[in-house]
Amino acid sequence: MSAPFARISELPAHAGATVTVRGWVTHLRSSGKVAFVVMRDGTGLLQAVLVKNALSPEAWTRFGELTQEACVAVTGQVKVDARAPGGHELGVSDLAIIGPSPLDYPIQPKEHGVDYLLDHRTFWLRTPRQVAIARIRHEVEQGIHDFFYEREFVRVDTPILTAAIGERSGLFSTEYFEEGNAYLAQTGQLYGEAAAAALGKIYTFGPTFRAEKSKTRRHLTEFWMIEPEVAFNDSAANMVLQEEFVSYLVQRCVERRQAELKELERDISKLEKVVPPFPRLDYTDAVALVRSKGSDAKWGDDLGAEDEALIVADYDKPVFVFNYPKAAKAFYMKENPDDPRTVLCDDLLAPEGSGEIIGGSQREDDHDKLLHRIREEQLPEDAYGWYLALRKYGTFPHAGFGLGLERTVAWICGTPHIRECIAFPRMMHRLRP
RNA sequence: UCCCGAGUAGCUCAGGUGGUAGAGCAGGUGACUGUUAAUCACCGGGUCGGGGGUUCGAGUCCCUCCUCGGGAGCCA
Numbered sequence A: 001m002s003a004p005f006a007r008i009s010e011l012p013a014h015a016g017a018t019v020t021v022r023g024w025v026t027h028l029r030s031s032g033k034v035a036f037v038v039m040r041d042g043t044g045l046l047q048a049v050l051v052k053n054a055l056s057p058e059a060w061t062r063f064g065e066l067t068q069e070a071c072v073a074v075t076g077q078v079k080v081d082a083r084a085p086g087g088h089e090l091g092v093s094d095l096a097i098i099g100p101s102p103l104d105y106p107i108q109p110k111e112h113g114v115d116y117l118l119d120h121r122t123f124w125l126r127t128p129r130q131v132a133i134a135r136i137r138h139e140v141e142q143g144i145h146d147f148f149y150e151r152e153f154v155r156v157d158t159p160i161l162t163a164a165i166g167e168r169s170g171l172f173s174t175e176y177f178e179e180g181n182a183y184l185a186q187t188g189q190l191y192g193e194a195a196a197a198a199l200g201k202i203y204t205f206g207p208t209f210r211a212e213k214s215k216t217r218r219h220l221t222e223f224w225m226i227e228p229e230v231a232f233n234d235s236a237a238n239m240v241l242q243e244e245f246v247s248y249l250v251q252r253c254v255e256r257r258q259a260e261l262k263e264l265e266r267d268i269s270k271l272e273k274v275v276p277p278f279p280r281l282d283y284t285d286a287v288a289l290v291r292s293k294g295s296d297a298k299w300g301d302d303l304g305a306e307d308e309a310l311i312v313a314d315y316d317k318p319v320f321v322f323n324y325p326k327a328a329k330a331f332y333m334k335e336n337p338d339d340p341r342t343v344l345c346d347d348l349l350a351p352e353g354s355g356e357i358i359g360g361s362q363r364e365d366d367h368d369k370l371l372h373r374i375r376e377e378q379l380p381e382d383a384y385g386w387y388l389a390l391r392k393y394g395t396f397p398h399a400g401f402g403l404g405l406e407r408t409v410a411w412i413c414g415t416p417h418i419r420e421c422i423a424f425p426r427m428m429h430r431l432r433p
Numbered sequence B: 001u002c003c004c005g006a007g008u009a010g011c012u013c014a015g016g017u018g019g020u021a022g023a024g025c026a027g028g029u030g031a032c033u034g035u036u037a038a039u040c041a042c043c044g045g046g047u048c049g050g051g052g053g054u055u056c057g058a059g060u061c062c063c064u065c066c067u068c069g070g071g072a073g074c075c076a
Helices: A008-014 A057-064 A114-119 A128-150 A189-199 A235-256 A258-263 A268-272 A283-292 A305-312 A367-376 A381-389 A405-413
Strands: A018-030 A034-040 A045-051 A071-080 A088-099 A173-175 A181-184 A201-209 A222-231 A280-282 A319-322 A345-350 A355-362 A398-404
Touching: A008 A018, A008 A045, A008 A088, A018 A045, A018 A088, A034 A071, A045 A057, A045 A071, A057 A088, A128 A201, A128 A235, A128 A258, A128 A405, A189 A201, A189 A222, A189 A381, A189 A398, A222 A235, A222 A405, A235 A258, A235 A268, A235 A319, A235 A345, A235 A355, A235 A398, A235 A405, A258 A268, A280 A283, A283 A305, A283 A319, A305 A319, A305 A345, A305 A355, A345 A405, A355 A405, A367 A381, A398 A405
Parallel strands: A045 A088, A280 A319
Antiparallel strands: A018 A034, A018 A071, A034 A045, A071 A088, A173 A181, A201 A222, A222 A398, A319 A345, A345 A355, A355 A398
């Protein structure tokens, strides 16, 4: 076998030539003396055609030994043929098995339950839909880096092992030498604030961990979060950054990932509408809106999932809800000078039931007010010493937000559950594979 | 933690009022020179999630436990 190697996506450029394609068998069909091998190499699908009379008896015998997911090298002439998926196929002259696959491959070309598929996630990843999601996630990640690089943000990597600091929800803990317990980070934000005073504009990009016993399609125990922090931004500027950021990511996928969105049967016209400005709804107005629609939400409560759905239903873009009551939000958010019952913050709710993809705020930069809030929430004061000290030595107005990567990818892909949007999801009942 | 729902062949599921289990796909054998999750014929395949109870008899009714899914809460 001396033909040059080619990847499936490159085949149109090799029309008429003889090449060798390496990949994995996805379907086998035979009509006695003509057989079809559909294979995948990560760049696309290819139908290889085997005609018994045109092959050596040895090669024809090897076809008989092929199984689903066997890894093969197929040599043949590239032909244009409208009957083949992709418009071209390979007229096979030789066939070699690189890695055989037993008959009990767990994923069949048919419907499976999600739980079963997750048990076999390593193989589920090989299917077209999962490949499309992985490529879109990659596009979003690269888009995040490009967006911030172009705006001269500096990426700062914050610790995953931390002392008790962060938010109130559940913590994963582990032993840490003689220091007692360490906790897996729930956010890099507090460190990001410190870095913003050094670098001006920063963002973090990393995994975060929540030991919440959440069992919903919007929750993972390990997820990836992007947290920009900008010195001298106020809450209004923070929201402008958010809408520019989210719009950029969506439009980038629309422009560069047409094939993947098509594979996912995503309605691209809905994504095309995601351009600034996004609607902005004051919390108080949001409560009035959902009450007019029958909700029994009361001023002072955080908005529930049903309330969020009622709000989003009126728009075809993500919607900001801003300035929530202080008691419903985290201690580090800055008190609203125009209404001290509230804080300068926002949630960004994605359309089509995807829920909250961003939570952001201007940070409390007054040392005494922050200390008061830490005591009010009965947080371990000594653990926040370095964080409070940022307000002592050259305190500065600043704001930032956290974008949930899997929720964003799920929304762009139109997947109902975010567990498909990360290669190996970690959930309450799933630690393997 | 709470509220729903599910657990039957390798996979996806069906099994009115209780009577010792079925289909499709997958697998095996064979046929077929253009298939698109090919088609056709034949074949093998089950501790009905575990335990207990009612009954002559339980996949089916009752109790209990386990596992999983969805939702709530919390959040991204």
